[in-house]
Amino acid sequence: GATIGILGGGQLGRMLSVAAARLGFKTCILEPAGDCPASHVANFHLQAGYDDTAALTRFAESCDVVTYEFENIPTAALDTIEALRPIHPPRRALATSQDRLTEKTFLQSLGLTVAPFADVTDAASLDVAIARIGTPAILKTRRMGYDGKGQARIMTPGDAAAALTAMNGQPAVLEGFVDFTHEVSVIAARGQDGAVACFDPGQNVHEDGILRTTTVPALLTPTQRTDAILIAARVLNALDYVGVLGVELFVTPQALIVNEIAPRVHNSGHWTQNGCAVDQFEQHIRAVAGWPLGDGSRHSNVVMENLIGADMDRVPQIAATSASLHLYGKPEARPGRKMGHVNRVTGPAT
Numbered sequence: 001g002a003t004i005g006i007l008g009g010g011q012l013g014r015m016l017s018v019a020a021a022r023l024g025f026k027t028c029i030l031e032p033a034g035d036c037p038a039s040h041v042a043n044f045h046l047q048a049g050y051d052d053t054a055a056l057t058r059f060a061e062s063c064d065v066v067t068y069e070f071e072n073i074p075t076a077a078l079d080t081i082e083a084l085r086p087i088h089p090p091r092r093a094l095a096t097s098q099d100r101l102t103e104k105t106f107l108q109s110l111g112l113t114v115a116p117f118a119d120v121t122d123a124a125s126l127d128v129a130i131a132r133i134g135t136p137a138i139l140k141t142r143r144m145g146y147d148g149k150g151q152a153r154i155m156t157p158g159d160a161a162a163a164l165t166a167m168n169g170q171p172a173v174l175e176g177f178v179d180f181t182h183e184v185s186v187i188a189a190r191g192q193d194g195a196v197a198c199f200d201p202g203q204n205v206h207e208d209g210i211l212r213t214t215t216v217p218a219l220l221t222p223t224q225r226t227d228a229i230l231i232a233a234r235v236l237n238a239l240d241y242v243g244v245l246g247v248e249l250f251v252t253p254q255a256l257i258v259n260e261i262a263p264r265v266h267n268s269g270h271w272t273q274n275g276c277a278v279d280q281f282e283q284h285i286r287a288v289a290g291w292p293l294g295d296g297s298r299h300s301n302v303v304m305e306n307l308i309g310a311d312m313d314r315v316p317q318i319a320a321t322s323a324s325l326h327l328y329g330k331p332e333a334r335p336g337r338k339m340g341h342v343n344r345v346t347g348p349a350t
Ligand code: ATP
Pocket: 115, 138, 145, 146, 147, 148, 149, 175, 176, 177, 178, 179, 183, 206, 209, 248, 259, 260
């Protein structure tokens, strides 16, 4: 059988490996850490850094096709791999989503609505940005941020200096604060034949910048639901995308505002494991392998809850219910660390 290479060995790589195995594929992960979630289930684990050209070459040669579970892969590593094997989703999707400034500019060029934003490199450009965008606003590092890390809120212009210090000298973007009623995301897939299939939008609640729960169905009018799916499809087509993509949206009475895109399976799509015949992980493997996309229609209402840090103490109680537990096998339940999630089916799809 064919072997699918996965860059990154976290929980997303783990669940991709499980889905791949179910379809008869082998998986090989490349991940510098030894005891990582995906290493417990992948067929092969190449333990090396993303700057190790010899290891990258061996990795690529041992796979038929390569995908990834995180965005921040160094460009040079991708160059090495792409010279040997196809990479899905495409490089352009990675380059676009790795940098918040490139990402927002791209989204705007598609005619989509994003929060007002401005490039910030120093105190002077931050002053100019605040004068234009106003407060409250959020300063975010352009690169490497996740789970709300690398962000500082600017409630009044007096907060500017502290926010800039929090960026640690990294280039940043200032974003106007969006007064949203709630947040939703669309998990969307595109196959190698150009077919598009979107999962039903989920409604997301964040706590301290980290996703806490996703609920389906989301609170959306039929028109908003269609618009959300059209936004995701537009992004997929524009990037000539292959694989699963997450699109995070802010809902306001006036518009759906695109927050960010993630060129991979997405935490807010974990509900699909217990809400659809084909979940986001299988859908991604199908796309990457050149298969037709599967049936991602939603058969149930589901609430997904992340188990973060000390939430693990509740696992024995949860295990005694009919909820579906998904644990990542991480050795240590540190604060803020995603240890697993639980899907609760709340009824047939409405
Ligand atoms: P992820 O783990 O989703 O990649 P991230 O670190 O890239 O997170 P964002 O998605 O940019 O961070 O922001 C995290 C959360 O902070 C958002 O889901 C939203 O709740 C809030 N937030 C971010 N930007 C804004 C904004 N411009 N206006 C209002 N709230 C915001």
